[in-house]
Amino acid sequence: MAFRFTTETLARRERSGAGPTGDAAVGRRDDRPLVAVTVIVPAYNEAATVAETIRSLQTQTVVPAKILVVDDCSEDRTGEVAAAAGATVIRPDANTGSKAGAQTFALGRVRTTFTMAIDADTTLAPDAIERLLEAFADKDVVAASGFVLPQRVHTPWERGRYVEYLFSFGFLKQVQDFYGVPLISSGCFSMYRTDQLRRLGGWSGRTLAEDMDLTWSAYQAGLKVRFIPKAVCYPLEPHNYRFMRAQLRRWSHGFVQNVQLHWRGILPHPFLRSMVAVACWDAVIGSLAFLVVLPLLIALLSPWFALGYVIDGPALLVPIVFTAMRRRELVRALVSFPCFYPLRLLNALIFVRAVLLELVLRRPLLVYEKGH
Amino acid sequence: MTVGIPGAGLGGLFFVVCALLTIPVELVRTVLGRSSKARWRRAVHHTALATSIIVVLGATYWCLHLILPIARTTTHASLSGIPLASALMTLILVALVLALAYVLRLVLGQRGRGDTRDS
Numbered sequence: 001m002a003f004r005f006t007t008e009t010l011a012r013r014e015r016s017g018a019g020p021t022g023d024a025a026v027g028r029r030d031d032r033p034l035v036a037v038t039v040i041v042p043a044y045n046e047a048a049t050v051a052e053t054i055r056s057l058q059t060q061t062v063v064p065a066k067i068l069v070v071d072d073c074s075e076d077r078t079g080e081v082a083a084a085a086g087a088t089v090i091r092p093d094a095n096t097g098s099k100a101g102a103q104t105f106a107l108g109r110v111r112t113t114f115t116m117a118i119d120a121d122t123t124l125a126p127d128a129i130e131r132l133l134e135a136f137a138d139k140d141v142v143a144a145s146g147f148v149l150p151q152r153v154h155t156p157w158e159r160g161r162y163v164e165y166l167f168s169f170g171f172l173k174q175v176q177d178f179y180g181v182p183l184i185s186s187g188c189f190s191m192y193r194t195d196q197l198r199r200l201g202g203w204s205g206r207t208l209a210e211d212m213d214l215t216w217s218a219y220q221a222g223l224k225v226r227f228i229p230k231a232v233c234y235p236l237e238p239h240n241y242r243f244m245r246a247q248l249r250r251w252s253h254g255f256v257q258n259v260q261l262h263w264r265g266i267l268p269h270p271f272l273r274s275m276v277a278v279a280c281w282d283a284v285i286g287s288l289a290f291l292v293v294l295p296l297l298i299a300l301l302s303p304w305f306a307l308g309y310v311i312d313g314p315a316l317l318v319p320i321v322f323t324a325m326r327r328r329e330l331v332r333a334l335v336s337f338p339c340f341y342p343l344r345l346l347n348a349l350i351f352v353r354a355v356l357l358e359l360v361l362r363r364p365l366l367v368y369e370k371g372h
Numbered sequence: 373m374t375v376g377i378p379g380a381g382l383g384g385l386f387f388v389v390c391a392l393l394t395i396p397v398e399l400v401r402t403v404l405g406r407s408s409k410a411r412w413r414r415a416v417h418h419t420a421l422a423t424s425i426i427v428v429l430g431a432t433y434w435c436l437h438l439i440l441p442i443a444r445t446t447t448h449a450s451l452s453g454i455p456l457a458s459a460l461m462t463l464i465l466v467a468l469v470l471a472l473a474y475v476l477r478l479v480l481g482q483r484g485r486g487d488t489r490d491s
Binding site: 307315 | 436
């Protein structure tokens, strides 16, 4: 099994005096297993959050061999804070311009069997790395990601995102994984087999959704990707309109860019092809129905057509309530539920705009705008 | 990230249908000796969720049918208030989108083979 192999390998290195492969193992006194995982934390102006991320990595049930923070020429004290928290900090000569750039900069320094990427504003459940490693017992698995839930659920935007994630990760992603084809190995918390990751070219900056690009490239190379719902991570989600818009713009443009880039390559993969086809339909036709057809029906025929915006609410609540109950967060989920609708409307609006800009006007979004 | 409008639309229906198909898929895998208890647990879980979603969706339409006069005029061929025609039309639309993607694959596959021969 991959997990046992990596632990034993590192334990042998320690016994033989060869030393562990990374800094996290130096001076270790606890009994937790050391695993052959290097964690890459790309960080740009993350002084406020990076220490918490590092702490959550250090308190895992298994110990990663190295925690590598890429201080992407931050203007705040990100590097100092990360070093003080116990991570190895590296800094490129100039800002790499994107998360993908920062991660790929660090990939050359990885010497372990597995590479994990985590955002600098994301914390993990204590057993997240251990759970994620279990996916690699299958030698064909190249990447695995976990369940994502917002770290803070206070503002309406955070609440909307919380509900969206309960639905997506509690139902959609689990069905995708049953068929062996998660649509994306989420960039905020994913683990990869290092040699395969290098063979795939690391994280590419050619689209704004580098995680989707990498996942679809893996499928085209005949490799497997897994979603492990028991490995939970908690990123900070956009708390206001400005950040939410920036994130949704990046995701929407990233999706369109990936469809443009990979559409020929994914056609031979039946489930992936089907998912992308219905997603394209929803993103364009569904969004237009939301933004144009329904308002017209309301204006011309009857205000009752406004129910079209919320009519699927009770059905959506089924997986949301189920997942929230398992997490003992039912009240939070129910209170947050109405916030899902404005987020969905904004998502539709931004998607239509992204399609228009990328495909019709040929004005692609090229600048990586941070939105958490 | 979730593409498009999570919940509503074809994507939602596509995943409900996929969830309903997990048990037949697992039956086939069992016959081929490629199943496990864990996979069966997941298949039952997905099917239960998908069935609940359909029941709740039906109940929602049924309630609307009872309460709103406009629902009675816009749901054709309904059975006890459940808009079977609308549900069927959406299913057909999903099938059409999937078929379109498949046809695209066939056409490009042919063209790819043709290109290879030409070169």
